[in-house]
Amino acid sequence: xxxxxxxxxxxxxxxxxxxxxxxxxxxxxxxxxxxxxxxxxxxxxxxxxxxxxxxxxxxxxxxxxxxxxxxxxxxxxxxxxxxxxxxxxxxxxxxxxxxxxxxxxxxxxxxxxxxxxxxxxxxxxxxxxxxxxxxxxxxxxxxxxxxxxxxxxxxxxxxxxxxxxxxxxxxxxxxxxxxxxxxxxxxxxxxxxxxxxxxxxxxxxxxxxxxxxxxxxxxxxxxxxxxxxxx
Numbered sequence: 001x002x003x004x005x006x007x008x009x010x011x012x013x014x015x016x017x018x019x020x021x022x023x024x025x026x027x028x029x030x031x032x033x034x035x036x037x038x039x040x041x042x043x044x045x046x047x048x049x050x051x052x053x054x055x056x057x058x059x060x061x062x063x064x065x066x067x068x069x070x071x072x073x074x075x076x077x078x079x080x081x082x083x084x085x086x087x088x089x090x091x092x093x094x095x096x097x098x099x100x101x102x103x104x105x106x107x108x109x110x111x112x113x114x115x116x117x118x119x120x121x122x123x124x125x126x127x128x129x130x131x132x133x134x135x136x137x138x139x140x141x142x143x144x145x146x147x148x149x150x151x152x153x154x155x156x157x158x159x160x161x162x163x164x165x166x167x168x169x170x171x172x173x174x175x176x177x178x179x180x181x182x183x184x185x186x187x188x189x190x191x192x193x194x195x196x197x198x199x200x201x202x203x204x205x206x207x208x209x210x211x212x213x214x215x216x217x218x219x220x221x222x223x224x225x226x227x228x229x230x231x
Contacts, residue, residue, distance in 0.1 A: 058195040059098040067098030069196040071105050074118075075141065077160055078204040081119045088118045088201075089139060102172065102189040102200055103152060106143055115139060151188035160204055167207045175199040 059067040074090040081087040093113030096104050115136040120128035133139060146155040146162075154170040155162055162169050172189060173182040175198065182201065185192055194200070 058197070060196055068095050069098055069100065069194050069198065070095050071194045071197075072199045073102075073105050073109075074199070074201040075157065076201065076203045076205075077157065080122070081117075084122055085119050086122050086125070088120070089133075089141075090114075090116050090118060091136075092116070096194065100194055102185075102192050102194060103145070105194055105200065106141075109141060110136070112136065148188065152190045153188060154202065157202075157204070168204065169207045171203045171205060171207065173201045173203070 059069045061067055071094050072090060072092045073094065074088050076086075076088040079087065091109050091112035092115070094105055094108050094111050096108055115133040117131045117133060118128045119131060120126075140158070142156075142158050143154060144156040145152040147153075154172075157170065172185040172192075174185055174192075175181075176183045177197075
């Protein structure tokens, strides 16, 4: 499959992402019901196709015949570990039934086989240390959702809420193995069906007319696939 069939041109990602985030940002002010449900549904289908998820779904089958996808998901709350380091949290090895969405994965964080913190240098995010969380129950991720015509998006995590006045948003990405890069998810999180071995990252950052620059330079605290330097 050619990369151009998997990853859309940047201008299309921008247009669809900007449209979706604009609706999320102003929704509380004008009411999501003002957007036609058919329009929202069609835009989600278009977005999924544009980022290479139009039916290309993978899973493995257990001896009992269950179709399972194992997924990793990370969260960057845009918070610091100390004065010189930031931290991202990773929940690895979450088994969900084939057909599950990102929201289903979030609701099954307790099933993660491994939970770790990646403590990275603020001045060189390619350098990070992996710290296994021995008591995963000590990490509480309270997630609340907003709703667009019956489709949900992340509104708040652990009290950190999207901010319309500053354009601070919860921005999701998935690792695209064909393109070998993280791709911004412009579709609704409860329409994005996860595949086996997917890696998802949810980032809290300012949407300045373009999604946050996640991992585009290669090595990154979210990305082991490009040979990130570890300490």
